[in-house]
Amino acid sequence: MSDNKTLTFSIMDGPFEQARTVTVMRLLNVAARRGYNINIFAYEGAVSLPFARQSKHPNAVHGRDIEEEDHPLPKDWIASLIKSTAANGGQLDWINCGLCVDERGMQESIEGVRRGTPGDLWKWACESDNTLIIGTR
Amino acid sequence: MRALQIIESAYRCTIEEQDDPAVWITHAMKGAGADLGVVLRANAVNYAVKNQDASGLVFGSLEQSQPPRIDQDIAALMDKNIDVYVLEEDCTERGIPSADFISGIQFINREQLPEVMEQYDQIWHW
Amino acid sequence: MANYLLIESRDPYATHEVRHDFHLACNLAKAGNKTTLFLVQNGVIPTRKNAISSGLLHALDNGVEILCDEFSLRERGIPVDTIMPGINIAPIDTIIDHMVDGSKVLWL
Numbered sequence: 001m002s003d004n005k006t007l008t009f010s011i012m013d014g015p016f017e018q019a020r021t022v023t024v025m026r027l028l029n030v031a032a033r034r035g036y037n038i039n040i041f042a043y044e045g046a047v048s049l050p051f052a053r054q055s056k057h058p059n060a061v062h063g064r065d066i067e068e069e070d071h072p073l074p075k076d077w078i079a080s081l082i083k084s085t086a087a088n089g090g091q092l093d094w095i096n097c098g099l100c101v102d103e104r105g106m107q108e109s110i111e112g113v114r115r116g117t118p119g120d121l122w123k124w125a126c127e128s129d130n131t132l133i134i135g136t137r
Numbered sequence: 138m139r140a141l142q143i144i145e146s147a148y149r150c151t152i153e154e155q156d157d158p159a160v161w162i163t164h165a166m167k168g169a170g171a172d173l174g175v176v177l178r179a180n181a182v183n184y185a186v187k188n189q190d191a192s193g194l195v196f197g198s199l200e201q202s203q204p205p206r207i208d209q210d211i212a213a214l215m216d217k218n219i220d221v222y223v224l225e226e227d228c229t230e231r232g233i234p235s236a237d238f239i240s241g242i243q244f245i246n247r248e249q250l251p252e253v254m255e256q257y258d259q260i261w262h263w
Numbered sequence: 264m265a266n267y268l269l270i271e272s273r274d275p276y277a278t279h280e281v282r283h284d285f286h287l288a289c290n291l292a293k294a295g296n297k298t299t300l301f302l303v304q305n306g307v308i309p310t311r312k313n314a315i316s317s318g319l320l321h322a323l324d325n326g327v328e329i330l331c332d333e334f335s336l337r338e339r340g341i342p343v344d345t346i347m348p349g350i351n352i353a354p355i356d357t358i359i360d361h362m363v364d365g366s367k368v369l370w371l
Contacts, residue, residue, distance in 0.1 A: 005363050010261075012158070019304040020272065023355070026334070030359045044150075044158055118162045119169030125259065126138045130362040133261040134370045135159065137146055137273075143369070145280065179280050227283075247286055251294040254367070255265065262369045 006037040008128040010121055012136040014045030015074040020134055021049065025077050027132075028092070032081050035088035039128060040095065041121040044136065045104075047096040049074045052108040075110050082112045095120050139172045141257035147180040151205045152191060157184065159263035160210050167217050174220045174257060176250070177211075182227045185211050185238050208239050215241045222253060264295045266366040270358060272304040273371070275318055281306075284371045285318035289325040299366075301357060302350075303332040307339060310346040323349045330357055 009027070013020050031038050042049060056071040058064060078094065085092040095116035101107055125131040144159045151157050159181075163173055177184055184207045191204040215221050223238070225246045235244070245253060254260055269288050275281040285300070292298040300322060302310060309316035310331055323329060330353035336343060343352050362368055 007359070007362050023272065023303055026355045027358055030356045034359070036359075036363075043162065117169070118165035121162075122166040122169050122171045125140065130365060130368060131140075131259055131261070132358075132362060132368050132370060133263060135146060135263040136149070145371075179283070247283070248290055250287065251291050251296065254267075254291070255294075258367075260367050260369050262371055 004037070005034070006039065006128045007031055008039040008041070008121070008124040008131040010041040010043055010131070010133045011046040011049075012044045012134065014048045015054070017045075018137075020136075021074060024134060025074070025081070028081050029084075032085040032090065032092065033088060035085070035090040037090045038081075038085055038092040039124045040092070041116070041118075041124065042094065042096045042100070043118075043121075044097070044100050047100045047104060047106045047109075050078045050094060050096070050109045050113045051075060051106050052110050079110050079112070138259065139174070139257045140259045140261050141174045141176060141254060143176045143178060143260060143262045144181040144184070145179040146263060147184060151207065152194065152201065155201075155203050155205050156210055157181075157205070157207055160184070160207065160214070163214060163219070164210070164217075167214075167219060174222070174253070175211075175214060176222045176224065176245075176253065178224045178227055180231075182223050182231065182233065184208065185221070185223050185242050186233060187237055187239050212239050212241065224250065264297070266297045266299075266361070266364065267291050268299045268301055268358065268361040268366045268368045270301045270303060270368070270370045271306040274305045274308040275316070276308065277305070281371075282318050285322050287371075288322050288327045292322075292326045297328075298326070299328040299330060299361070301330045301332065301353065303335050303355070305335075307331050307335040307341065310336070310350050311341060312345055312347045314347070316347070319347070319350070 011024050054073040054075045056066055058066040059069045082092045094113045098115040142163050189208050194201045222243045222245050225244045273281050288298050288300045329350045331350050333352050
């Protein structure tokens with residue numbers, strides 16, 4: 001059940017590099033469960049989080065084939081969060097910074113991701129109940 | 138809505154981007170009508186130091202023709218009526234003489250930072 | 264006066280700036296703001312009772328509420344009964360609660 005709260009997040013980190021990605025996903029999961037409207041402005045390396053060509057791999061060190069390893073992919077987490085937000089009455093809107101996409105060649109994103117500009121972040125911030133910037137280091 | 142941009146991360150990808158992403162997005166949002174202030178803390182206090190020069194890099198046969206000019210980017214924020222504050226103690230800790238800073242910067246100490254934060258609706262830490 | 268939630272994901276042993284983050288929390292509290300420090304990721308490392316962590320103790324002494332992410336503790340094998348008195352365990356939901364309540368929320 002949605003109570004119409006809207007939260008905006010800006011994130012900067014690409015996948016498989018640091019712990020912030022998982023913490024962000026945990027935060028989004030809470031907001032999704034509550035049916036809040038969620039805005040994500042992906043800046044810099046974060047535009048690669050929903051990159052469509054991420055793929056699973058086996059892991060010989062773990063002694064597991066590709067199915068057993070079941071390697072997490074951020075693009076799948078995002079797709080699942082988009083669905084669960086909608087199922088709970090909210091909407092997850094993801095904007096990739098367009099210039100950041102171009103310089104990284106990350107044009108192929110999963111469905112539900114669109115291009116935008118910092119102006120979109122500011123507009124969202126003005127319209128939202130709150131905004132959290134999660135910078136990189 | 139007013140947002141205070143506190144910038145900590147510095148010189149992370151400035152050569153590749155030819156600017157700092159937190160400073161750049163401040164300019165971009167200001168262009169979109171944002172009401173912003175800036176605090177430079179930690180190593181980012183060095184962004185307000187005069188005469189930074191990142192020119193001369195060559196990779197193979199490729200010369201970087203547009204090196205970052207962070208001090209000028211900071212000065213340009215103030216030209217757009219954005220208040221730029223620098224944390225005094227972080228400058229002292231790094232041995233940066235006050236004469237080395239571009240003009241127009243407002244120095245505040247740690248005890249004064251909450252007063253500045255109070256003036257803004259949201260605090261965005263980069 | 265405002266409500267502040269400062270999210271600390273780094274530890275003071277690896278990152279010098281964290282000590283200044285604790286100092287910021289103290290100054291916000293001393294200025295009359297309701298100030299909460301939420302420790303997550305490696306931010307929970309200095310919470311063990313025997314840790315050398317004067318910054319956290321100083322923050323507690325100055326009226327800063329300190330919360331510790333339950334998952335981050337468990338991920339690092341830090342039992343909840345081994346963390347220093349005065350620090351409380353909290354779910355990650357706490358951050359969302361503060362955002363909804365209109366706190367000024369900073370990821371440090």
